[in-house]
Amino acid sequence: MDEYTLKIEHLSSGFFTERGYVPAVDDVSLTIGKGQVVGVVGESGCGKSMIARSVMGLLKYPGRITGGSIALAGRELTGLTDRQLQPIRGRDMAMIFQEPMTSLNPVVPVGRQMREALLLHEDMSRAAAREEVIRMLSHVGISEPEKRYNAYPHELSGGLRQRVMIAMAMICKPKLLIADEPTTALDVTIEAQILRLIRDLSRETGMSVLLISHNLGVIAQMCDKVYVMYAGRIVEQADALTLFDRCAHPYTRGLMDSVIRLDASPRRLPAIGGVVPNLLRLPAGCAFAPRCPHAGEKCRAERPELDQIGPGHWCRCFEGRRS
Amino acid sequence: MAEQILLEARGLVKEFPAKGRRKVHAVSDVDLTIRAGETLALVGESGCGKSTLGRTLIGLIPPTAGTVTFQGVDLTALSQRELAPYRRQMQLIFQDPYASLDPRMTVRDIVAEPLVTYGVCPDRAATTQRVRELLDAVGIPEEFLYRYPHQFSGGQRQRIGIARAIALRPRLIVCDEPVSALDVSVQSQILNLLKDLQERFALTYLFISHDLSVVRFMADRVAVMFLGRLCEIGGGADVYAHPLHPYTRFLLEAIPRADPRLRDDSRAILQGEIPSPIDPPAGCRFHTRCPYATDRCRTETPALRPLEDRLVACHRAEEL
Numbered sequence: 001m002d003e004y005t006l007k008i009e010h011l012s013s014g015f016f017t018e019r020g021y022v023p024a025v026d027d028v029s030l031t032i033g034k035g036q037v038v039g040v041v042g043e044s045g046c047g048k049s050m051i052a053r054s055v056m057g058l059l060k061y062p063g064r065i066t067g068g069s070i071a072l073a074g075r076e077l078t079g080l081t082d083r084q085l086q087p088i089r090g091r092d093m094a095m096i097f098q099e100p101m102t103s104l105n106p107v108v109p110v111g112r113q114m115r116e117a118l119l120l121h122e123d124m125s126r127a128a129a130r131e132e133v134i135r136m137l138s139h140v141g142i143s144e145p146e147k148r149y150n151a152y153p154h155e156l157s158g159g160l161r162q163r164v165m166i167a168m169a170m171i172c173k174p175k176l177l178i179a180d181e182p183t184t185a186l187d188v189t190i191e192a193q194i195l196r197l198i199r200d201l202s203r204e205t206g207m208s209v210l211l212i213s214h215n216l217g218v219i220a221q222m223c224d225k226v227y228v229m230y231a232g233r234i235v236e237q238a239d240a241l242t243l244f245d246r247c248a249h250p251y252t253r254g255l256m257d258s259v260i261r262l263d264a265s266p267r268r269l270p271a272i273g274g275v276v277p278n279l280l281r282l283p284a285g286c287a288f289a290p291r292c293p294h295a296g297e298k299c300r301a302e303r304p305e306l307d308q309i310g311p312g313h314w315c316r317c318f319e320g321r322r323s
Numbered sequence: 324m325a326e327q328i329l330l331e332a333r334g335l336v337k338e339f340p341a342k343g344r345r346k347v348h349a350v351s352d353v354d355l356t357i358r359a360g361e362t363l364a365l366v367g368e369s370g371c372g373k374s375t376l377g378r379t380l381i382g383l384i385p386p387t388a389g390t391v392t393f394q395g396v397d398l399t400a401l402s403q404r405e406l407a408p409y410r411r412q413m414q415l416i417f418q419d420p421y422a423s424l425d426p427r428m429t430v431r432d433i434v435a436e437p438l439v440t441y442g443v444c445p446d447r448a449a450t451t452q453r454v455r456e457l458l459d460a461v462g463i464p465e466e467f468l469y470r471y472p473h474q475f476s477g478g479q480r481q482r483i484g485i486a487r488a489i490a491l492r493p494r495l496i497v498c499d500e501p502v503s504a505l506d507v508s509v510q511s512q513i514l515n516l517l518k519d520l521q522e523r524f525a526l527t528y529l530f531i532s533h534d535l536s537v538v539r540f541m542a543d544r545v546a547v548m549f550l551g552r553l554c555e556i557g558g559g560a561d562v563y564a565h566p567l568h569p570y571t572r573f574l575l576e577a578i579p580r581a582d583p584r585l586r587d588d589s590r591a592i593l594q595g596e597i598p599s600p601i602d603p604p605a606g607c608r609f610h611t612r613c614p615y616a617t618d619r620c621r622t623e624t625p626a627l628r629p630l631e632d633r634l635v636a637c638h639r640a641e642e643l
Contacts, residue, residue: 043506157596158369187368187533189593192577196592214507217579221586240583258511259581260536262563268518269540271511275476 004071005175005208006032006055011068013054014232014279022279024050026232027068032176032225037202037209039223039240041216041255045276047232048212052178055210056095057085073175091121094169098181100161104153110164111137111149114171121172133171140167140197159190163197170201177202180212195222216259220244225312228252231277231287234306238313248315251288286317294319327359329495329527330380335389337372337379341601348600349375351551353389354627357495362521362528364542364559366535366574368597372551373531377497380529381413382406394494411441414488418500420480424472430483431468434458437490457486460523461516478509485516489524497529502537514540535578539563547571550608551600557633567635569643570609607638615639 008030015022025047032038040048053059055070057077070077072092077085097103105113114133115126122129130149137145140163153161162182169177179198183191199222202209213219219226219240226243228236228251236249247253254272274291277283286304289295298318306316337350349372357363357380365373378384380391382398391398393409401409417423424433434454437443444450455465461482472480481501488496498517502510514537520526530541538545542559547568555568566572573593595612598604607625610616619638627636637643 043508159596187597188535188577189368189573190596191579192592193594195579196588199588215579216507216581220581220583221579223583244581244583255507256581258507260540262536262539262575262578265560266540268515269511271515272508273512275478275509276506 003033004031005034005036005073006030006210007069007071008051008055009069009071011051011054011065011070013050013059013063013065016062016064020280023232023282024063024279025054028229028232028234029068030227030234030237032208032210034175034208035202035206036224037199037211037222039211039213039219039226040229041213041219041226042229043214043276045279046229048229049180050232052095052180052210052212055176055178056089056093057082058095087121090117090174091172092174093176093178094172094174095178095180096162096165096169096182098184100158100165101153103165104161104168106153109150109152110156110168111151114164114168117168118171133167136167136171137164140164140170140201141193142167158186159193162186162190162194166194166197166201170205170207173205174207176208176210178210178212181214182211183218184213184215191218198222216255228255231282232279233287233316234314235288235316236314237306238310242310242313248309248313249288249317250292250294250319254291326361328356329359329394330357331355331392332380333390333392335376335379335391336387337375337384338387345601348551348603350379350386351603353551353553355380355546355553355556357527357529358544359494359527360521360525361543362530362541364530364532364538364545365548366532366538366545367548368533368574370550370597370600371548372600373548374499376548377499377529377531378415381415381495381497382410383415411437411491412494414491414493414496416481416484416488416496416498416501418503420477420484420504421472423484424480426472429469429471430454430458430463430475433472433483434486434490437487441491443491453490454486457490458483460489460520461486476509477505478513481505481513482516485513485520489520489526492524493526495527495529497531499531500533501530503532503534510537517541535574547574550598550603552608553627553634553636554609555633555635555637556627557635561632567630567633567640567643568637569613569615569639607636615643 011025011028013025028051042048054065065078111133115129118129118132134145134149137148142148142163183194211222223240225239227234230251236252247256257270272291277287283289285300285302289299304316304318306314309315332353332355335350335353339347339349341347353376367373379386386399398409431454434457435450438450438453444453463482502513532538545559545562546556547554549570555571566575593612598611604611606622607620610620625636625638627634630640
């Protein structure tokens with residue numbers, strides 16, 4: 001048995017488009033221990049959702065994994081056919097999305113959808129499966145689960161749909177839950193409920209969680225370890241306390257600075273100037289150099305490696321060691 | 324300096340018809356004043372009626388009842404024709420920079436449209452010159468004048484929408500979730516721009532948002548809304564430091580703090596969902612989710628009343 005629930009090594013995946021290869025994920029390595037909650041943070045287009053889809057085997061043409069390995073509890077997933085992945089998806093790993101309506105079937109009552117998912121992977125009677133579904137709905141905090149069992153997705157509020165999707169993902173007790181922006185579409189009071197639910201479930205069952213988010217608040221509240229992504233690559237990784245106490249990469253610094261403080265009224269917000277680079281035309285050196293306040297000649301000419309700068313703390317920056 | 328009132332709503336109600344003779348109570352009995360030059364933020368969760376209130380205040384939606392007074396003139400008593408000169412003084416910035424710009428128009432034509440409609444410039448050349456100045460004010464380079472919306476990023480499109488909104492030199496701009504669709508780093512740029520423009524053109528903002536952090540940065544005063552009614556109005560720093568309404572307190576508590584040391588699993592979380600505005604709870608509309616609700620809260624609607632340095636609509640605000 002491998003010590004890691006998920007071990008990604010040198011993963012590259014991207015899109016083969018008419019205009020060329022788009023390297024959405026470039027040489028990413030990432031590990032998640034049992035019961036650990038690990039975050040990937042970055043802005044739109046940084047490749048964080050591509051990692052999730054690569055792990056789940058959900059890349060659609062023209063997207064493809066081009067290198068590296070993905071091991072789930074010691075079992076290699078790259079190279080498996082869709083048919084071979086099918087029994088693993090849902091049972092050993094499950095995914096929840098920002099918009100629950102994209103993963104719920106609108107014409108089937110939610111309870112039946114969950115029962116089907118359960119019967120696909122477990123050998124049990126329909127009546128027992130129904131019981132288990134109702135128990136799970138109640139477990140994720142849905143009141144009147146017998147009544148909700150027969151409800152269609154559109155009859156539920158956004159928060160309830162999100163709970164149903166989590167219940168469905170949890171029904172086969174997966175080793176790994178991938179949550180891609182699970183609360184971005186929710187109101188702040190509902191967000192707090194859902195985040196607490198995910199963390200409680202992980203603690204109770206020892207389930208590992210890969211949490212993908214653009215929100216540093218959500219990351220800080222949830223994660224044991226954090227990976228920061230920019231333009232397809234990991235630029236910094238550390239345990240949550242280290243990252244929030246002394247981040248080293250200028251991009252991470254920029255993200256931290258743009259978090260608005262609730263106890264102060266500055267006249268202006270610090271902002272990262274410029275825009276995210278086009279992945280088809282990445283600069284020769286560090287991808288962040290055009291926006292970086294500290295960039296020098298070397299940064300524009302050479303690509304920095306991900307270097308260890310402290311215990312469990314890695315940073316991809318020529319200047320990073322100093323800060 | 325006496326604070327001049329720019330806009331004032333009294334007893335404002337907006338109801339929409341729903342299935343089976345029922346009504347959606349989007350805005351119920353709202354009293355609100357906006358002072359010249361300030362940023363008043365309207366916060367609340369989705370479906371609380373904040374966008375409907377914003378649009379009703381500037382005459383885009385006729386109210387079911389109540390009055391809106393702008394610079395001393397009762398707008399609700401005017402015909403569409405009489406409203407026109409006031410309309411140009413009140414503009415709107417939308418949330419979705421992808422849906423709010425016509426994809427078939429060039430940037431020049433998008434920003435020029437209000438100038439042409441109101442006949443602001445004597446000829447085409449003068450209009451184009453004015454568009455150049457507006458684009459410069461929002462940080463869009465002049466050479467992009469004849470490009471189309473799809474050639475711009477979300478942040479740049481939002482800048483174009485802002486240029487269009489300030490084209491007629493309005494007094495009041497309703498900003499409806501202007502940065503919700505943007506990445507954090509771009510969000511800061513747009514918020515800074517809005518503050519700069521406010522100073523430069525003496526603008527008044529009604530800033531509608533569900534994002535409490537953004538509101539903290541932008542607002543001079545904050546109005547908290549729940550299910551069609553206002554719960555609390557006060558100075559931004561005061562409300563955040565010391566909320567008086569239980570709903571405000573839960574909202575602020577729920578913000579995920581960007582500090583792993585501030586994890587607190589025992590922190591009280593607001594339970595339940597937002598009730599339907601078709602059949603809102605009697606009495607205080609928040610009572611179904613409020614842990615402090617009493618029989619009085621379930622039957623008697625609390626009025627928005629002065630307490631300490633602000634207005635609050637809660638029977639138990641003093642004791643809590």
